[in-house]
Amino acid sequence: MPHFTSTVDELHRYAPEVDEPDDFDEFWRDTLAEASAVPVLADVRPEPTDLRLLDSWDVTFAGFGGEPVRAWYTRPAGVREPLPAVVEYAGYGRGRGLPHERLTWPVAGYAHLLMDNRGQAGQYGAGDTPDPHGAPGGPWPVTWGILDPRNYHYRRLITDAVRAVEAARALPGVAADRISVVGNSQGGGIALAVAGLVDDLSAVLSTAPFLCDMRRAVQSTEPAPYGEIARYLAVHRQAEEAVWRTLSYVEAVSFARRATAPAQFGVGRRDTVCPPRTAFAAYNHYGAANGRPVPPEREMHVYPFNGHEGGEAVHVRRQLRWLDSVLHPARAGR
Numbered sequence: 001m002p003h004f005t006s007t008v009d010e011l012h013r014y015a016p017e018v019d020e021p022d023d024f025d026e027f028w029r030d031t032l033a034e035a036s037a038v039p040v041l042a043d044v045r046p047e048p049t050d051l052r053l054l055d056s057w058d059v060t061f062a063g064f065g066g067e068p069v070r071a072w073y074t075r076p077a078g079v080r081e082p083l084p085a086v087v088e089y090a091g092y093g094r095g096r097g098l099p100h101e102r103l104t105w106p107v108a109g110y111a112h113l114l115m116d117n118r119g120q121a122g123q124y125g126a127g128d129t130p131d132p133h134g135a136p137g138g139p140w141p142v143t144w145g146i147l148d149p150r151n152y153h154y155r156r157l158i159t160d161a162v163r164a165v166e167a168a169r170a171l172p173g174v175a176a177d178r179i180s181v182v183g184n185s186q187g188g189g190i191a192l193a194v195a196g197l198v199d200d201l202s203a204v205l206s207t208a209p210f211l212c213d214m215r216r217a218v219q220s221t222e223p224a225p226y227g228e229i230a231r232y233l234a235v236h237r238q239a240e241e242a243v244w245r246t247l248s249y250v251e252a253v254s255f256a257r258r259a260t261a262p263a264q265f266g267v268g269r270r271d272t273v274c275p276p277r278t279a280f281a282a283y284n285h286y287g288a289a290n291g292r293p294v295p296p297e298r299e300m301h302v303y304p305f306n307g308h309e310g311g312e313a314v315h316v317r318r319q320l321r322w323l324d325s326v327l328h329p330a331r332a333g334r
Contacts, residue, residue: 001112006277008269008302014277015284016213019248020035027149027249028197031064034232035159038066040166044073049099054106056099059113061167063160070116070289071164073171074106084202084327085111085168087189087194089161090140092210092225093120095127098300105182106322111174115184118157119144131156138232142225146232149249154211158193158250165198178202179325180261185223185274185308186210189252192282195263196255200207203326204259205319207266208310213278215244218323223273235272256282257289262297264322268306268313276302297326 006014021027024184043060056074063069076229077085086105090096096116105112119131120141131153135145147152169176180203183191189211195204210225217226218233229247233240249252265283267276280300287295301318303311326329 002023010298011276011302011330012284014280015317016216016253016281018213018251018253018281019045019244021245021248022252024249024254030153031159032162032197032237035062035064035066035163036166040070040163041170047072047099050099051103054103057171058099059167059171061163063118063163064156064304067118067132068120068129069160069163070096071167072096072102072114073112073168074099074103074114075111075173076106076109079109079173082173082175083109084180085110085113085171086323087161087164087168087179087181088112088114089164089181089183089190089194090114090117090125092125092186093123093185094115094119094125095129097125097127101125104316104320111168111171111293113164113168113171114163117141118160119153136235138228140225140228140232142163142228143232146229146246147239151245152246152250154250158190158197159333161190161194162197165194165201166190178327180205180327182206182319184208184310188274188279192259193250193251193255194257195261196257197249200258201261204261204263205323206263206279206318208268208271208274208308209252209265209282210274211250211280212274213253213255213281214247214251216281217275217278220249221272221275226273253282253285254285260292260296261289262326263287263299264319265298265300266303266310266318268303268308268310269302270307271310 119128188209
């Protein structure tokens with residue numbers, strides 16, 4: 001397939017125009033204003049984990065519509081000063097799991113908030129945040145409410161993700177002016193969406209991102225989640241125009257154009273789930289609409305023989321070193 005055989009040079013030139021509705025900014029401004037009317041932190045309680053070097057809390061915050069969203073907050077034990085925070089978004093079909101399942105960022109010395117995916121848990125990981133909205137659409141999360149952008153599942157999930165940043169800033173022990181967002185696959189697409197909606201992030205780390213160049217992705221790849229949209233359209237043939245319109249409001253390329261924070265990307269060139277061309281569409285447009293004469297710092301790591309797993313531990317090491325260099329530039333030179 002062409003998007004797997006493109007050279008790296010061709011990928012770096014791939015900057016397609018995507019569908020963007022005229023009221024894109026107004027849609028998200030109104031959505032987030034409605035959510036922000038509710039105080040963000042609902043409950044924070046210590047969570048026993050048997051991990052003596054880390055402290056964890058079970059957090060509930062108000063997401064879309066003021067609805068409760070669960071998260072784990074974890075940080076190094078015994079550290080009193082406020083720490084830079086990493087807000088992490090999970091992949092498709094995953095929930096927040098248990099607090100000891102994702103320890104890279106707190107072990108590296110960061111405050112870490114891992115957001116649950118509303119309604120998605122059960123395919124690859126446990127979660128406990130429901131999505132109590134019924135709307136016409138298919139049986140999979142990516143098709144819930146897909147006929148109307150106001151009813152779409154990802155309108156709610158992206159709103160939750162923005163509110164997770166607000167929740168992190170309100171938590172004790174967090175340096176509120178040093179918040180970064182990170183995610184792989186669906187989490188990578190959500191991180192890009194937050195980057196376009198929150199203008200004072202410290203950094204964005206997005207690996208194999210979903211939600212990018214979505215029309216072309218649905219038309220060119222078979223695995224879920226994009227394949228689930230194609231399977232929905234194979235049955236609901238008359239819904240195509242409505243589906244493309246809805247997806248245009250959650251297109252990560254549009255969010256990436258509005259981003260202002262430094263960003264690091266990673267892709268596997270043999271990725272059939274989130275094809276590398278789609279990630280480059282977001283990378284090549286990143287920061288283009290922010291009004292700055294110089295776009296924000298960004299870098300891309302390509303793993304030629306890897307698929308959706310990307311660079312795995314090698315890439316995580318690069319993420320750790322890159323984020324440290326962004327937050328502590330003087331230290332990066334040593």
